[in-house]
Amino acid sequence: MNSLTQLRHSLHQHPEIAGEETETAQRILEFFKPLQADEVIENLGGTGLAFIFKGKSSGKRLLFRCELDALPIVETGNPSYRSTIPGKGHLCGHDGHMAIICGLGEKLSQNRPESGEVILLFQPAEETGDGARAILEDSRFEQIKPDFAFALHNLPGYPLHQVVMRKGTFAAGSTGLTISLTGKTSHSAHPEAGINPAQAIAKLIQELPKLPQQAKGFALLTLIHAELGSLAFGTSAGKGNLSMTLRAFDQQDLDELIEKVKNKAEAIAKSERLKVEFSFVEQFAVSVNDPKLYPLVEKAVKGLSVNLVEKSEPFRWSEDFGLFSQICPSFLFGLGAGENCPQLHEGSYDFPDELIETGMGIFDRIVRNQSEGKS
Template sequence: MNTVTPETILTESDIDELTRWRQDLHRHPDLSGDETATAERVVSMLKRCAPDSILTGLGGHGVAAVYEGQAPGPSVLLRCELDGLPIAELNAKLPHCSVIQGRGHLCGHDGHMAIIAAMARWLDRNRPTHGRVILLFQPAEEDGSGARAVIADPRFAELSPDYSFSLHNFPGLPMGAAVLSAGPMNCASRGMKVTLTGRTAHASQPENGNSPTPVLARLLTELPKLNQSDDAADPDFARVTVTHARLGKPAFGITPGRADLWFTLRTQKNSGMVDLVAKAEGSVEQLAQEAGLTHEISYHDVFDHCENNADATRILDTSLSQANIPRTKAELPMRGSEDFGRFGTRSKAAMFLLGSGEETASLHNPDFDFPDELIPLGAAVFANALKQLCYADTGTQTPS
């Protein structure tokens, strides 16, 4: 089987055009659930690459390009993300700095899209001989709702991937070096919002009210005591992080009657999350009842854990070697969450990390920018994975 390398997968013209396209995406970031303009840019690009079909509005603003092989075979999904972040970019000297105030592509999703766009060009020149290739531009990854919505879309059942692959660039790792391992890749997490309601009173007569202040103070110290282990590789890993607290109104004459607390719960796997949620809810309920307060709990930004399937990992492992991508090490699973894990419930799924530089700003930093030199590297890995699954041994066309 002929293999694909970063040097051969794209022409210089391809790289120039994809770089400009990526930088245009960087200038115009859309937030989770509001990716209309980005999706339109994606569709315009895909139409030039002659897929057999393009699905739009998938799970919101998702876009999928489908390339059909002539013979039966596996369906293989390659996934990237559409959304940026509600963070103001501080890269004023960057020619392609975000032009939308308060928004930035500061996680590299613009670069991930460019890699999958490169795959559309490659597939246009190298049609699969069997099976099906699906290029998915997924909405709303940053808040954890996108993968769930895509899978719930009735049209996704028609795609029904057997394998799903993705990547994420990762600052702190050597440029262009990869991390891949079977097993847990990203932790499960969810935002827990607690509302405590008592009764206001005049500040001179606090005994006439029921302030949630003491319970707020207790929860701020008690819930973090549920932490277990600092090592996400420990199956018992559990972490509660305080992210926001608000008490009453900003007034000197009123004792508060309401408090809002936000926590992030994090565990290695979904099973651990069930246990952590039960303990956290029990603490809230007990303290609220003891103080005569009512309470409400809601959950937001819910992410399942992400786990690499052994068979899918072996395919990526071979692909990395074929693309001459060096390996490096990182602590796995990552504490950070990734909603790609939901595709693992429907297919054999695996993702890998691709180093974006040891001196690069961290993900979600206001000065992060995706390094364009990763575009042909990521594309070459995906192309080799497809060669193993959707191609007879007929060789690969060179770019033209």
């Protein structure tokens, strides 16, 4: 077993969820110590790390990003390196993504790029959508602001090693939204003396899912949770809330859908004499691939003789790498994890070790081709 596989298994055994990745970051720091990066930035955007490898001459700055965090999900598989942390597991493959970037670090340590700089970024809190924003808002990010940014994600359901690419939107943007309605409680024998949000919630459940039909492109509203009052049979409810996930393939469509939901909720709340408030969680920007970077990634993939497939439609799931595509030309691609591999976020999922070499090889070829002026 090579050092990268051992590292991946060690990371898998010690998962830390979003915002808690202190020990994970320390393991990565220990791995990089002998690699002698030219610069190291710690505690970036929280627990994040950036390792800077400088080329032999000036040129473009390339950033390769992976994720530090695991999920608050019980691992039900039984690998020899099973999670030792109850209720937490690397069930999205971020352990494998980290191993890939560590492997790229080894290659850069042995052979610096001909030109430019390479930034290896280990980002916290991808699963909550908070990590990328925290990285970009850290004042030290200006030191590593890239000309181009790259990332990959493993894809269960696709043949092992197959690369999935597309120009433009690769993955949807999404946000969690909760509408909170406040009225007035009363005795359930005299509901007319209070203001019950039940009718408003019923109207919202009926009308909100129709709003995405007005979008120019793909948009979706999924209701996920509703709550009204409490289980007190003598009381007519005075509070209620409705939660949903909104997603779209175009950032403008997503922003417009959010506004339409708010406008509809405000109108219904007003008609029912209710106070309305909105709260947002897990906000992910649309991940947009710059078409000009496509040939660079394509050449790297073909240089490895790996099968490449063009996806006709973007993925409906979200990735907070999307924020990077708002600050520089970026490219996110998929790496097949096997047609029979359990799906992401399932308790039995485990990142295939065979993908470490493939992902590392693609990223390394991107670096070499770019620094040598090839596309």
